[in-house]
Amino acid sequence: MNPVSRPGRLVLAATPLGDARDASPRLVEALGAAEVIAAEDTRRLRALAARLGVSPPGRVVSCYDAVEGARLPGLLDAVREGRTVLVVTDAGMPSVSDPGYRLVAACVAEGLPVTCLPGPSAVTTALAVSGLPCDRFCFEGFPPRKPGERRRWLAALAHEPRTCVFFESPHRLADTLAAAAEVLGDDRRAAVCRELTKPYEEVRRGGLAELARWAAEGVRGEVTVVLAGAVAGPAQPDLPALVTEVEQRVAEGERLKEAVAAVAGTAVAKKELYDAVVAARRAVR
Numbered sequence: 372m373n374p375v376s377r378p379g380r381l382v383l384a385a386t387p388l389g390d391a392r393d394a395s396p397r398l399v400e401a402l403g404a405a406e407v408i409a410a411e412d413t414r415r416l417r418a419l420a421a422r423l424g425v426s427p428p429g430r431v432v433s434c435y436d437a438v439e440g441a442r443l444p445g446l447l448d449a450v451r452e453g454r455t456v457l458v459v460t461d462a463g464m465p466s467v468s469d470p471g472y473r474l475v476a477a478c479v480a481e482g483l484p485v486t487c488l489p490g491p492s493a494v495t496t497a498l499a500v501s502g503l504p505c506d507r508f509c510f511e512g513f514p515p516r517k518p519g520e521r522r523r524w525l526a527a528l529a530h531e532p533r534t535c536v537f538f539e540s541p542h543r544l545a546d547t548l549a550a551a552a553e554v555l556g557d558d559r560r561a562a563v564c565r566e567l568t569k570p571y572e573e574v575r576r577g578g579l580a581e582l583a584r585w586a587a588e589g590v591r592g593e594v595t596v597v598l599a600g601a602v603a604g605p606a607q608p609d610l611p612a613l614v615t616e617v618e619q620r621v622a623e624g625e626r627l628k629e630a631v632a633a634v635a636g637t638a639v640a641k642k643e644l645y646d647a648v649v650a651a652r653r654a655v656r
Contacts, residue, residue, distance in 0.1 A: 379454040381478045385464045385490030389569035391422040397488045402427050405457035407449045409434035415461050439470045450483050464492050468512045493595045494536050501562035501597035503534045511537040525554040535598040541590045548583035560599035566592040608639040610647045
């Protein structure tokens with residue numbers, strides 16, 4: 372097998388989350404032109420292609436999580452030999468908590484061309500409709516399934532200031548939200564986005580405890596959770612600067628007790644500031 376001088380390319384293509392009308396013209400074109408299509412579910416791919424009015428002429432192979440590693444050599448060979456390999460998942464962008472990452476990494480390691488047909492993403496769609504800050508966010512994939520690991524995963528988000536987006540299985544959602552309420556607080560804001568872009572789309576917004584009670588009644592469909600970032604605590608007082616201000620007031624004739632009370636205000640306890648002034652004076656003796 373002799374590779375041609377000009378390799379093909381790997382193309383990642385975003386597919387609709389539920390409404391086929393969200394498919395881009397470029398996706399339709401790619402489905403009708405790719406020589407190899409690596410699909411997470413070949414039946415869903417063919418159903419989508421039928422809804423889009425296109426009949427893929429290329430070879431279609433399954434490429435879900437359990438077989439992605441086994442498919443890797445053959446798909447790499449196809450790119451090396453000059454073919455266009457199109458990667459699609461059931462919904463959204465390949466490699467984002469879906470198959471595709473290992474294939475991309477292998478192509479990048481060999482210097483083979485990789486490109487992307489942008490389009491729908493549950494991550495950014497949920498973020499946009501959540502009503503939570505969107506200027507900075509992080510994506511955390513799926514929470515661990517085991518309760519202990521899940522609590523540790525949540526604890527790592529306790530002080531995360533960015534809005535966090537993650538996926539969850541509908542039958543584990545209630546337990547995850549209940550654990551999140553225990554670890555992060557009942558009132559931490561979140562949004563649960565269910566069946567995005569589909570006829571039964573639903574977005575629930577509220578505190579974690581409230582959402583956990585709702586989810587306990589049963590939830591169906593694809594779920595994306597958007598979690599508000601941690602609110603920064605009050606800034607720590609700059610004691611050395613406050614001590615200097617107290618000493619300036621004392622030098623101008625103010626009594627120490629009165630100067631401490633005036634400078635402390637709501638920034639620091641009067642006793643803490645008084646003790647800091649005394650300690651500073653002892654340090655220079």
